[in-house]
Amino acid sequence: MKIAAGIFAVVLVLLGFNSMYVVNEGESALVLQFGRIVRNGDQPGLHFKLPLLQQVVHLDSRILTLDAQPERYFTSEKKSVNVDFYVKWRIADNATYYRATGGNELQAVQRLTPIVKDALRHEFNARTLQELISGGRKDITASVRKQTDAIARKNLGIAVVDVRIKRIDLPDEVSESVYKRMRAERLQLANELRSTGQQLAETIQADADKQGQIIRADADRDAAKIRGEGDAQAAAIYAQAYGQDPEFFAFYRSLQAYKKAFADGKGVLILKPDSEFLRYFSNPAPARH
Template sequence: MKIATGILVVLLVLIGFSSMYIVSEGQTALLLQFGRIERTSDQPGLHFKLPLVQQVMRFDNRILTMDAQPERYFTSEKKSVNVDFYVKWRIDNNADYYRATGGDPLQAAQRLSPIVKNALRFEFNGRTLQELIAGGRKDITDKVREQTDAAARKNLGIRVVDVRIKRIDLPDEVSDSVYKRMQNERLQLANELRYTGEQMAEKIKADADRQGQILEANAERDAAKVRGEGDAQAAVIYAQAYAQDPEFFAFYRSMEAYRHAFSDGKGVLIVKPDDPFLKYFQSAGKR
């Protein structure tokens, strides 16, 4: 009797334990009965079920990463590029996720991958290589995330959190053509800048020459004006002096001529003794 009671107590304990289950933080759960979904358990904590009849399937509710293999796409000019990307996703609807994937994350990633790749292919096909090089990644990933998120929610019960392009590699033949084109563009830009600089230098030089000529002409004009005024004043002075004493004026002019003629002390003057040039020498001798 005691043995039967003990067995009964053990069975009751086992049944009691099998009627409870715990959902941890960061998890969600489905309650299945003969493969049919009975209830979802999104809140962490202790939950109850029918023992032996109902089973619990737990899912990771955290953000998961699908790191895809690099894929080759073609631009609008039919040039190929190798794209390396990854996707951040999480379960959005337990029931839809279980029906679509059986609760297997690997199968979910396998089904999500073509959805993302098709969206990327569509976006790359609509852009030129120059647009990709210039930095169109953000626009591409935003549109791909929107498209894949809508399709994944509907078909897989998955929410696409983010799509990121890690790198875009060009095949060797494309890289060579791109680098050559970039080199030619930079060379053309350098030539344009050099030509513009030379034009500006010529313009500055021409302006400087013109200003110099103007300044020189103004200086010569002013100098000529001053010389003219000085010559006029000198002529007036000479005229006044001559009017006051013609004999002294003649004497002064002769002295100036003697000073210029004999200034270096080495000159030789050959004239007749009675030459008018020696008039005042003769007068000095008589005196």
């Protein structure tokens, strides 16, 4: 009797342990009974199930990475490119995911990969090589993510979080032709910029020359006007002085002539003694009226 009771107690303990299970952080769980899902989406923590009748399937709830092998695609011009890419994905629907993959991550990757490759092929086939080189990657990856996410959610219970292109490699012959075309385009652009700069410089120089001529003409006109006004004022002053004392004015003008004639100290004048030019030397005192 005691032996039977002990065995019964051991069985109860085993059944108790078998009825408990723990879901860790970064996981969720499904509970199956006879192969059917009876409970879905258990979160981290301690949970219970029917011992022996039910089993637990643990699923990774973190964002996972699909790092595929480089694939060869053709552009709309039938030029080949080698594309290296990766995909970020997570389980969005535990039940759909389990039915599609049996909870096997490797099988999920094997089924998701062709979906992504088909979407990439469609995008590359619709674009020229120039469009790919000039920076169309964001448009491609955004479109691929949208397409694959819709298909993967429906068929696999997987959400495609992100699609990234790591690199696009061109075959050698394509690389050479692309390099030559890009070099020609850069040279053409450089020539256009130099030509535009030369034209702009010539325009600026011509405008500066024109403005300089205008300024010089204005300055010459103003200077001539000022000289004319000065000469007129001087003439008026001379005329006024001459009118007041003609003899003194004649004497002053003679002094100015003497000063100019003998300014360098080397001048020699040959004149008659009674020359009008020397009359103030012989009679320095002007007559007074």
